[in-house]
Amino acid sequence: MAHTPGSKQVENDIRNTYQWLEDRLPILSFINNSVGSNFMAPRNLNYMWNFGSLAGIALVLQILTGIFLAMHYKPDVAMAFDSIQHIMRDVNWGWLIRNMHMVGASFFFIVVYIHMARGLYYGSYKSPREVLWGIGVIIFLLMMATGFLGYVLPWGQMSYWGATVITNLLSVIPFIGQDIVVWLWGGYSVGDPTLNRFFVLHFVLPFVIVGIVILHIWALHEHGSNNPKGVDLKTKGDYIPFHPYYTIKDVFGLGVYLIPFTFMVFYAPEYLGHTDNNIPADPLVTPAHIVPEWYFLPFYAILRAIPIKELGVLAMFGAIAILLVLPWLDKHPVRSARFRPLYRPLYVLFLMNFVLLGWCGMMPPEGIYVLIAQAATAFYFGFFALLPILSKFEKAKPVPTSI
Amino acid sequence: MKQSVLALTLLAFTLVATPFAAEGVKVEKQEWSFQGLRGSYDKDQLLRGYTVFTNVCMACHSAKYVSHRDMMRAGFTEAEVQALAKNLNMNIDQKLLTAQDNQTAVETFGKIPPDLSLMTKARAGLADYTYALLTGYSEDPELIAHTFPKGLPAGAHYNKYFPGHAIAMPNPLTGPDMVTYHDQTPASVEQMAKDVTLFMQWAAEPERIERQHMGLYVILYLVIFTLLAYLTKRVIWKDVKGH
């Protein structure tokens, strides 16, 4: 990369277009080195490795549909709800764009959850990919923020009350919490200034995510992909070029993804939403149950499982933050769960427990549900607490020396 | 990995299915023409529902996102909607607004009757709930005394499906033949309830038929695309070791 200006001999023949551009802006070889035939990938990656590029496509789709929505949406408490109906009824293809954006958000989270579960199973967070993983966690946090902000925009009952409940969480910060909440709202309750700034932030954050995804992929390229066996590759024969092998595999994966996605867009666009959000926001009427979007439910359950509000908030954020230190909790030398007889079943329990937490988040916070949520929260953190112990004592099955 | 994915999916589905079984009064499912991959709004039924809506419900409720022109999307001609609008002394671009002002409503019912444009999408149970609500009134003194030992709250009416059972809306469909249908369908209470619910469903999702018809072609296209992509992948990968 680092050359002295003017030190290179360049051809001036524009008819040799490729070389001409290459000499001025080597963008084509950059693409080829990043996702083309000059980027080498392990030959044994399974379909779990499709989800990174799928997440990228989902992100681009959200941005494209979002831009078109923003052309017709009005971030004003008196107009927001109406402007959504305007999009659904009067704007050409408005319903299609909005359904794609709504369903797309949910599918984006499904893809990223699978992407993360993949990393957790195959030990992709371990050295030398700690930073790659950590960047992923930050992307996940930003996605959650973006999803939350976006859900407020249609200004339905769940938008308003979800925003109220979630922003209020910050009031537990000692001394300045209340002031922070007022500052965030731009007033003494969620209102017009809140909606306006949430719209701005919801527009900006996805572009921040794009920037961080570029770092994510940069970090990925430093050591290349991990693989199902979790072993370091040694010979050239273990690799195949990304293009055409993984490009075509990703195209096929995209098709498989788009079929259920399209089904939801055209036949059940609001299935994952909440009926209360078709009622305009009303600060005087509190819904019977305030539930966030499904992808927040496990963390929402952790929040409500703990009776002391301050600790609940801490546990909720801690549940995500703990992922950042995961590479230092699990120091077992073997990456892939395939060769770890204890970690593997524990991992399956962890995922089941995570789904169970999500279910708890949906139920009213009373009686038996609280107890289940508490047990599940304990297991969630227990999993991470066990990892350092496993690192010391778990005997791995024989690990192959190469793929 | 594969088994755990399967187990997880199953677990998720079972858990997702439980809350709906547990929630509130169970609303009976109805057959609707708009459901299914090739669903549609029956034009005659839509017109019957429109008749009930404009003659009965609009005394108190609006559908503020809906105009007569919108009905052209459901297969009505411009002449037809012109005629309908003229009957109500409206032009075809005016929204279906009630003549009742908010103050009168609050004085009479203690609240403003909600806008019905999105009603079938705004309650758990969707269209089935609206139908159940409209046919769920009861004056059975035993039933009422059982739920409200101290008597119904002032101004409220008993409804089996309304959350809490005390609704401020008086039974709008008190008996048969409140309207005369253009196609001579007997206007029983159930028929009127069914028709007006269909009209409200259309009002909530006027794009629904377009989207359902289009969806089939998009999915078909994607299936073929995916199949071709898979075959291409097989060809490209055939020399890779281990595949």
Ligand code: HEM
């Ligand atoms: C906008 C969201 C994201 C995008 C677009 C994205 C993109 C990608 C891409 C294209 C790859 C390479 C292909 C693959 O291995 O699947 C990758 C790998 C990876 N990602 Fe992400 N990612 C996202 C979110 C995350 C999150 C939330 C995490 C974890 C907290 C994460 C952790 C990883 C790890 C550890 C790898 C390396 C996997 C391996 O080589 O085994 N990513 N990501």
